[in-house]
Amino acid sequence: MTIHVINPNSSVHVTEGIDAAIAPMRTLSPVPIACHTLAEGPPGIETQAHVEGVVAPLLARAAELEDGASAFVIACFSDPGLAAMRERSARPVLGIAESAVLHAMTLGQRFGILSIKRASVARHVRYLGAMGVLDRLAADLPIDMGVAELADAGRTLDRLAEVGATLRDVHGADVLITGCAGMAQYRPALEEALGLPVVDPCQAAVAAAIGRVALAPCE
Amino acid sequence: MTIHVINPNSSVHVTEGIDAAIAPMRTLSPVPIACHTLAEGPPGIETQAHVEGVVAPLLARAAELEDGASAFVIACFSDPGLAAMRERSARPVLGIAESAVLHAMTLGQRFGILSIKRASVARHVRYLGAMGVLDRLAADLPIDMGVAELADAGRTLDRLAEVGATLRDVHGADVLITGCAGMAQYRPALEEALGLPVVDPCQAAVAAAIGRVALAPCE
Amino acid sequence: MTIHVINPNSSVHVTEGIDAAIAPMRTLSPVPIACHTLAEGPPGIETQAHVEGVVAPLLARAAELEDGASAFVIACFSDPGLAAMRERSARPVLGIAESAVLHAMTLGQRFGILSIKRASVARHVRYLGAMGVLDRLAADLPIDMGVAELADAGRTLDRLAEVGATLRDVHGADVLITGCAGMAQYRPALEEALGLPVVDPCQAAVAAAIGRVALAPCE
Amino acid sequence: MTIHVINPNSSVHVTEGIDAAIAPMRTLSPVPIACHTLAEGPPGIETQAHVEGVVAPLLARAAELEDGASAFVIACFSDPGLAAMRERSARPVLGIAESAVLHAMTLGQRFGILSIKRASVARHVRYLGAMGVLDRLAADLPIDMGVAELADAGRTLDRLAEVGATLRDVHGADVLITGCAGMAQYRPALEEALGLPVVDPCQAAVAAAIGRVALAPCE
Amino acid sequence: MTIHVINPNSSVHVTEGIDAAIAPMRTLSPVPIACHTLAEGPPGIETQAHVEGVVAPLLARAAELEDGASAFVIACFSDPGLAAMRERSARPVLGIAESAVLHAMTLGQRFGILSIKRASVARHVRYLGAMGVLDRLAADLPIDMGVAELADAGRTLDRLAEVGATLRDVHGADVLITGCAGMAQYRPALEEALGLPVVDPCQAAVAAAIGRVALAPCE
Amino acid sequence: MTIHVINPNSSVHVTEGIDAAIAPMRTLSPVPIACHTLAEGPPGIETQAHVEGVVAPLLARAAELEDGASAFVIACFSDPGLAAMRERSARPVLGIAESAVLHAMTLGQRFGILSIKRASVARHVRYLGAMGVLDRLAADLPIDMGVAELADAGRTLDRLAEVGATLRDVHGADVLITGCAGMAQYRPALEEALGLPVVDPCQAAVAAAIGRVALAPCE
Known part of the structure; x- marks a missing residue:
């Protein structure tokens, strides 16, 4: 099994x-x-x-x-x-989205989502509404990077940290979720940079x- | 066009x-x-x-x-x-579901949904959550009839009226939606029986x- | 008729x-x-x-x-x-407010409202609460212009575009509503400037x- | 003063x-x-x-x-x-409605409203939505009595107690509000009958x- | 460890x-x-x-x-x-309460809670509000049994099944939670009786x- | 007494x-x-x-x-x-928190909370969720000052006014609450500076x- x-x-x-x-x-x-x-x-x-x-x-x-x-x-x-x-x-x-959200709900009071593309945000918010957890959402913000930029790990981390800081400081997030499979590599550095727990959905x-x-x- | x-x-x-x-x-x-x-x-x-x-x-x-x-x-x-x-x-x-809900929101304060099958209710509620309109939902109740029973129009109307009365009296619905394409024929009689506006989604x-x-x- | x-x-x-x-x-x-x-x-x-x-x-x-x-x-x-x-x-x-909101709910997941006066915002939010649609509201922000300024169409459009950009970028609006009868003339230019659909309530x-x-x- | x-x-x-x-x-x-x-x-x-x-x-x-x-x-x-x-x-x-609701929010977790007329319920629910307190509402139910019946105090009390019991047992109310100016006389007997605090809005x-x-x- | x-x-x-x-x-x-x-x-x-x-x-x-x-x-x-x-x-x-709720949210759209005592319900609802998951709550109903009655397992199961059926049929629960540590023994029979998944919080x-x-x- | x-x-x-x-x-x-x-x-x-x-x-x-x-x-x-x-x-x-919130709900449509410490914010939001009033919350922001800084009344007032302005302008607060016993001395100056009512919770x-x-x- x-x-x-x-x-x-x-x-x-x-x-x-x-x-x-x-x-x-x-x-x-x-x-x-x-x-x-x-x-x-x-x-x-x-x-x-x-x-x-x-x-x-x-x-x-x-x-x-x-x-x-x-x-x-x-x-x-x-x-x-x-x-x-x-x-x-x-x-x-x-x-992985549902699991990440339910996990984040045990780590903080308001989770922020770091999305890759702006176009995904509405889809995520629809889904969080279906899950009935919008009161726990701080905000879902895109890092809005293209494929070429994402290949640059340093730049990607910088952008994640920048948008993560906005989620924390403007929107009140006390836990973050990387809204994509495949960003686990950035998790430790992001937690370090922001002082918040970060959930990898996978x-x-x-x-x-x-x-x-x-x-x-x-x- | x-x-x-x-x-x-x-x-x-x-x-x-x-x-x-x-x-x-x-x-x-x-x-x-x-x-x-x-x-x-x-x-x-x-x-x-x-x-x-x-x-x-x-x-x-x-x-x-x-x-x-x-x-x-x-x-x-x-x-x-x-x-x-x-x-x-x-x-x-x-x-038709979104349109029916938005229409019902102009006819009453709390809409009730008459579903055919019990198994559809959770799907509807997920969707209404995604729409962000659960505060306007009185309840979504199934009439729970099989295909054979649905072929009997009189019996179908009786059951719609019975469940509609529960939506009105127990759950506070002041407008109803028939949660299925193809029940428009029952709308006038149902409105008459219940004294509430009924929305056909199509x-x-x-x-x-x-x-x-x-x-x-x-x- | x-x-x-x-x-x-x-x-x-x-x-x-x-x-x-x-x-x-x-x-x-x-x-x-x-x-x-x-x-x-x-x-x-x-x-x-x-x-x-x-x-x-x-x-x-x-x-x-x-x-x-x-x-x-x-x-x-x-x-x-x-x-x-x-x-x-x-x-x-x-x-026109109810209609604009219900219309906007079919064009995006979170609507932003462009109000004229700061004093109107609380009245709008009360009303959106009564409609049960606050989960769909990104924010309602005033352009806060006086009568004299509003007579200057170019300046009004600039201000609408500026506040609209805040609704989009800070508050996550993906559709906008001009919160006033009589701003339809700005709609095409505003859609062009912001890349979002704009609803004229009338x-x-x-x-x-x-x-x-x-x-x-x-x- | x-x-x-x-x-x-x-x-x-x-x-x-x-x-x-x-x-x-x-x-x-x-x-x-x-x-x-x-x-x-x-x-x-x-x-x-x-x-x-x-x-x-x-x-x-x-x-x-x-x-x-x-x-x-x-x-x-x-x-x-x-x-x-x-x-x-x-x-x-x-x-008096706002005051009664805010008061009830200190006496129980879910308040029930005893309305006189069915037609008032939608108006109340709109208002509670505007107040943003629907999560605290158990239900608002009408006693649905005419003027003549209301003149009979014993019968009115019986009906208030009956509907109040439904608010408590079916809808989970742990505090009640009489949704009308002028029912304070029934408050002590109603509290006694139902074992719940009752708020007179005036x-x-x-x-x-x-x-x-x-x-x-x-x- | x-x-x-x-x-x-x-x-x-x-x-x-x-x-x-x-x-x-x-x-x-x-x-x-x-x-x-x-x-x-x-x-x-x-x-x-x-x-x-x-x-x-x-x-x-x-x-x-x-x-x-x-x-x-x-x-x-x-x-x-x-x-x-x-x-x-x-x-x-x-x-165990938080875990049960988050677990139930993956098994159904609306969970019902079977509480022992009526006095616990308000405490639970406050907590579910703090968790931001009230949109997923069907209802929380007490079985309202005393210590002596609870010692009778058959009677306890009957009462759980009775109240569980109300949660399912009146309140629309499609998953249940036993709101107490120590009722796991009833879980299989309750699932069988009601046709719904039942979550033991421990x-x-x-x-x-x-x-x-x-x-x-x-x- | x-x-x-x-x-x-x-x-x-x-x-x-x-x-x-x-x-x-x-x-x-x-x-x-x-x-x-x-x-x-x-x-x-x-x-x-x-x-x-x-x-x-x-x-x-x-x-x-x-x-x-x-x-x-x-x-x-x-x-x-x-x-x-x-x-x-x-x-x-x-x-004092509950009373301040209920009072603020009669003075404006969306209240902002001025907290001292960042670490208190999640606790407050949990509590506001339990109260069921999150639709009325604009935001809860910390002034994030240490004990030494708080001893400087002028600096404390400046910081309260700065964060209060963010609550008003970014988050739409039209009434503020000082989220701490013992800040009543700042209330008049803060109201003057911001043009909003300020509630002292005590x-x-x-x-x-x-x-x-x-x-x-x-x-």
Whole structure:
């Protein structure tokens, strides 16, 4: 039995980043953790059409993995297919956005979200409204960087720290969430720079999945 | 130019019901109103997987119609693909659930929703949370009838009236929404029985679409 | 039968602005649209006493127009007398603030309001709370200009664009509403400058009224 | 200097009831408390048009009383003219609905409102939304009695207790508010019958006014 | 290193029930799980004074355990001392109420809480408000049973099922939480009887603690 | 009979400041007002452990004073022990934070809170969530000054005015609350500087207590 983490975009590079982020958890997990790339997904999930377009192949892939699965993690911050997966699968299913938010709610009173693109913010806020947790949201702000800029790690960290400081000082955030799979590498430096806890959503979701797996014998 | 109403399930019978519901509006619409059946959809949209599964064919169909479209109406109470359509299309796009809720907000202070299936309620509440209008929701209650029972119009009306009375008396609804495309036929009798305005979501959405078409010359 | 738009202040100049704003919609409206000035109103509605003081003459005027009315639009952003008109009239009654908000809710996730006076903001927020839509409000900010300054169109546009940019960048608005009848002339330039949709409340309300008129044969 | 309690309807009988309700507070008030009837008001305030129609005469009456006023209380559960009075008067102005709600928020976690007429409930809920306190509302239920029935005190008490029990047991109210000026006589028996604190809005508002008068030397 | 579960009341019987509830999780936990009784606590935590009175001894006990602790779980549904513990301890600290709610938010859209005593409900609702999750609460209803009755397991289950059915059918709950440490034994039968998932708060908190322990190497 | 104001920290200097703040109210109070220092409290209440740690001695002290008490005021902006005191005492019990918020809700639509320490903000927001009034909160911002700086009254006022201006201009506050016992001396200058009403929480709570005392003969 395995915790299956599915990256619903087709970027193996992103999947490798997710794998690196959660790798330290493997020694303490009661079951193996496998990270998968959804070949049918787009290179990146950037629009609502992408979000909904990956649901069918995601459900298909999960169905194949179901028998050997302890739990599923959907590793995209839009939580594509989360509700559908929960209807279909008999296993616990976690989304990284939902998990990050629920985790952040135990670390601070108002969480700030660091999004990559401005266009994602409305989608996130819709989702947080559906989750009923807007009273806990400080703000969701984009770092608004292009692909080329994101390749420069130093510059990315600077920008994350700058927007994070705005979330803390203007909007009152006392905990931050990086609103994207694949930014775990910046977490320690960001916590250091801002003096606030920072949640990586993939790590939060895998932690939740491990908790669910441990809970299974009680069912 | 035409207002295109797309029923995202494959039931021609449902599309005919929608067409009948909005037919009286044709004489006052500045453009024709055409109702379409999405052949690629399931016979009925009952699960979250259905909701997301119809988005891709819906987007494809809408893209074909785009050039001749004044506006689009998505005629399923889960508003499948609404956000995606709005990203993709240059025309106004209305969902029947969103339109019904916004319409109801002008007719009363707390709306009640009459759902068919119990399993739809959580999906609706998630959506109303995403819309940020839960303070206006009295309650969403299922009439919980099977297909065979729904074929009996008298019994369906009785059940709608019974659950509607609970929405009014226990939950404080002062306006009701039938949470499904294809129940417009019951609207007059239900209003009569309960003494409350009742919103048919397809009619509300087409009315909104007509308003948007009339607004176009101001853009 | 006619859609009657009533400007509840006594300024014919304002009524002319409203008429110009909605004029392009006339060719697509199923009925004529007439704009009226409430002679008994104050020159401008600036206080809560003004808001409530116009209700009685507004009701009287509407009663005279009732027989020939398809619908009423109350053309002041405080929606004076909206609830009272709905109790009294058998016709659809739309307020421009309510209509603008409901319209904006279909164009973005968080709307910002551009108010003229700082003193209006609390009144607007009270009203948005009564509407139950505060989760959709980014912020309501005043441009805080006096009558003399407002006469300078270039300066007014600059100030609207400046405050609009704050609503977008600091408060996360992805759609804006001009919180006043009579600013429709700035809408295209403001949309261009900010890259966001801008809702003129009079246009939104007349669009809604046209939709309601088209819906009437279904009743 | 005097606390002026203004009943905005023209019923002297109602004013006498208010006077009786607050009479025991006179010995502990630092200033006299005078109850007034607004002759220009309707016999009862039952519609939104009534609510707004009394604002102008209320403002006029208050202006006459301003010089000798320590504070004003508007003694109708719709708080007509409260915002307008606060703009106009230099004295503390209290509304009985607002005061009752704020008082109830110190006595329990969820308040229930006992309204007389079903038609008032939507108006109350709009107002509670404007106050931003809907999370504290258990429910607002009408006792739905006509004038003749209300004349029968025993029957009125029975009905208040019956609806109050529903507020407590179905809706989770742990404190009740009688949503009308003039029901103070039922308060002790209702508290006894239900085991919950009951707030009379006129008493709550006069208590708040006395507090404000005592605060004045700090200004 | 150990996960320390502290029952803040002095009842060893309750601690044994907690231990039995979480025992099946031990084989999958990466560290041992120890359950402790707070000798200084009252026999049961029934009042707000109890809740706050146990904080000091709880902090003292936790300080003694800190060096050997992987995480702490506070095993009382009022989460006494949760915020204080988080300020003081360098370990993850979970409360069973918070954990149950966050867990339930992944299993359904609206959770219902089955409380023992009516007097606890207001305390719970205050806490859910502080958590900002009232939009996800269906209702919190007491089973209102005395100690003698609770000793009768069959009767307790019947009452839980009865009140749970009200939470489901009247209030729209699609997941339930038993609002007390020590009712895990009823969970399977209650799920069976009602067709809804039921969350035991101690199990949910220990699952969350296991997830946090697994996350530690990422810090 | 006396209104007992209890400062739950052990600083006599703070108690003297509270006494000075409320002294002008004594001539208009129907009963004497006595201010007490809780010797068992910490020098200042700065952590959640402090908040909960003072509850037991506070309850003990209040029990001694009960027989001669007309009402109690807990004079710390975290309202320590408020719910517990209300369970235990037969007298009205007011907290200064709750009283300040309820008072501010009658003076403006959105209140801003001026906190001393950044670390207090999350505690305040949790409490405002429990009160269900977050829709009325503009923001809670710290002035973030150390003890030495606070000794400089001119500098403290400058900083209060600076942060107050941010609350007004960025966050839309139209009334401010000083989030600490002992800042009443700055109130007049701050109101003057900002053009907004400023609420001192001790004054607000004593005003509410006086109102309650006046209400007692109605019970």
